[in-house]
Amino acid sequence: MANIIYIGYEFKVSPLQPAVEILIAELGYAGFESFVENETGVTAYIQKEEWQDTILDEVQILNSDEFEITYDFSEIEQTNWNAEWEKNFNPIVVDDICAVRAPFHEKFDTQYDIVIEPKMSFGTGHHETTHMMIQHILKNDFENKSVLDMGCGTGVLAILAEMKGAQPIDAIDYDNWCYLNSLENVERNNRKHITVLEGDANLLSGKLYDVIIANINRNILLQDMKTYLSCLNEDGMLFLSGFYNSDIPIIDAEVSKYGLKIQETLERNNWVALKYQ
Known part of the structure; x- marks a missing residue:
């Protein structure tokens, strides 16, 4: 199998709930396929071939005044993902x-x-x-x-x-x-x-x-x-x-x-x- 490249987004969310649940739901609709929740928010993954620079345009919660959400993203190799799953x-x-x-x-x-x-x-x-x-x-x-x-x-x-x-x-x-x-x-x-x-x-x-x-x-x-x-x-x-x-x-x-x-x-x-x- 070809080595799949993923884009990983690190979302920091405050307050965590219910913002994390809403964010995951909206990211799922946008095409993200996997999520790992953590103490500060959630990491979300999408295949690089499915990614585009407007991927978050329809994620409405990012524009909500109720929550503070910041994020960064980077390419994630398949093997790094496996280690992430085992860790969590x-x-x-x-x-x-x-x-x-x-x-x-x-x-x-x-x-x-x-x-x-x-x-x-x-x-x-x-x-x-x-x-x-x-x-x-x-x-x-x-x-x-x-x-x-x-x-x-x-x-x-x-x-x-x-x-x-x-x-x-x-x-x-x-x-x-x-x-x-x-x-x-x-x-x-x-x-x-x-x-x-x-x-x-x-x-x-x-x-x-x-x-x-x-x-x-x-x-x-x-x-x-x-x-x-x-x-x-x-x-x-x-x-x-x-x-x-x-x-x-x-x-x-x-x-x-x-x-x-x-x-x-x-x-x-x-x-x-x-x-x-």
């Missing part, structure tokens, strides 16, 4: 049932123990959206259900779905690094029923699933919703996250066109994860 990656436990940890962490005494190599891929469990999607999976029946994990990141949600009895499972991400990382993590967790694919919604033609999981930014969800729902079996479950609670009306308006209704809403620091059926 702490294990998490979701609802005392599921642990997500790195290989260098000790094993937890939980029902589900997922080992994720903390590379560049989004989806270690630390972000609110991934955390809530784990909660949804833990609370629902996945036994012998076919599952799509769209925008799989590290593959953590697909891995948990198989641990809950799902099969077969497709885990798809357009990013080559996420694709390779998911392959590694599926093998690391000894999963046998997950097929990892590199690509986007164009790979879904002719496929059908009992459960679709999509933790992606709002714009991609809206763009590809018709394709997702054309692949959902009757009485299937749809789990969506990657957006703010203020985005629920526009997401729900799109999903409701296809006859699905919200069954449960989880919220964490203004991020939400929706269950539809």
Whole structure:
């Protein structure tokens, strides 16, 4: 794989909350793909080939009188990013049932123990959206259900779905690094029923699933919703996250066109994860 160059922005934010959450949401819409929160604000990353000098023009919070936000940016080599993840990656436990940890962490005494190599891929469990999607999976029946994990990141949600009895499972991400990382993590967790694919919604033609999981930014969800729902079996479950609670009306308006209704809403620091059926 070619060595990908990223642009890393160091944002210093005061006061931190809720400014950091709003900033991350707006940066996600602008095209930034990964974030590391810290004591002074957040570091945000975007691939150099996706970057332009007007990238922050639509980030409205930067012009808000409520918060003081300063930033600097520089090119980041892929290997530097890996070190950054390892430095910042702490294990998490979701609802005392599921642990997500790195290989260098000790094993937890939980029902589900997922080992994720903390590379560049989004989806270690630390972000609110991934955390809530784990909660949804833990609370629902996945036994012998076919599952799509769209925008799989590290593959953590697909891995948990198989641990809950799902099969077969497709885990798809357009990013080559996420694709390779998911392959590694599926093998690391000894999963046998997950097929990892590199690509986007164009790979879904002719496929059908009992459960679709999509933790992606709002714009991609809206763009590809018709394709997702054309692949959902009757009485299937749809789990969506990657957006703010203020985005629920526009997401729900799109999903409701296809006859699905919200069954449960989880919220964490203004991020939400929706269950539809």
